[in-house]
Amino acid sequence: MPPGGPRPPAVPGARITGGVAFAGALLLCSGFLAVLQGVAAIAEDDVYAHVGSYVYGLTLTGWGWIHLVLGVLAAVTGAGLLRGAARARLPGVLLASLSLVAQFLFLPYEPVWSSVVMAIDVLVVRALTSRRARAGR
Numbered sequence: 001m002p003p004g005g006p007r008p009p010a011v012p013g014a015r016i017t018g019g020v021a022f023a024g025a026l027l028l029c030s031g032f033l034a035v036l037q038g039v040a041a042i043a044e045d046d047v048y049a050h051v052g053s054y055v056y057g058l059t060l061t062g063w064g065w066i067h068l069v070l071g072v073l074a075a076v077t078g079a080g081l082l083r084g085a086a087r088a089r090l091p092g093v094l095l096a097s098l099s100l101v102a103q104f105l106f107l108p109y110e111p112v113w114s115s116v117v118m119a120i121d122v123l124v125v126r127a128l129t130s131r132r133a134r135a136g137r
Helices: 018-042 060-082 086-105 111-129
Strands: none
Touching (some): 018 060, 018 086, 018 111, 060 086, 086 111
């Protein structure tokens, strides 16, 4: 194939691209950390600030279960992305979006950490939804 010529179509099982590998690694790490965040909330440890009256009347244990379930699903999806499973892209976007909303609602308990995880979730969504520009366009 001449340099600068058209690229052959990707075949199933081909190497994953940089953006997908980046998103998979972030989703795997973010999911693992969400599991730890959920376990700490379920254990009702003194890790989190005590919030008085909050609009979203969910207990800290309830938030813990939400983070635990989302974290396990995100970690499994991130591992799937790293293995090259193309069908893990859509669940990756959905789980990162759900995590983004959950972290936004969790802001009163851990504002700095929730903000960091929200930024990571935005990066995951962007990496999974962007397409590489083709040469010549």
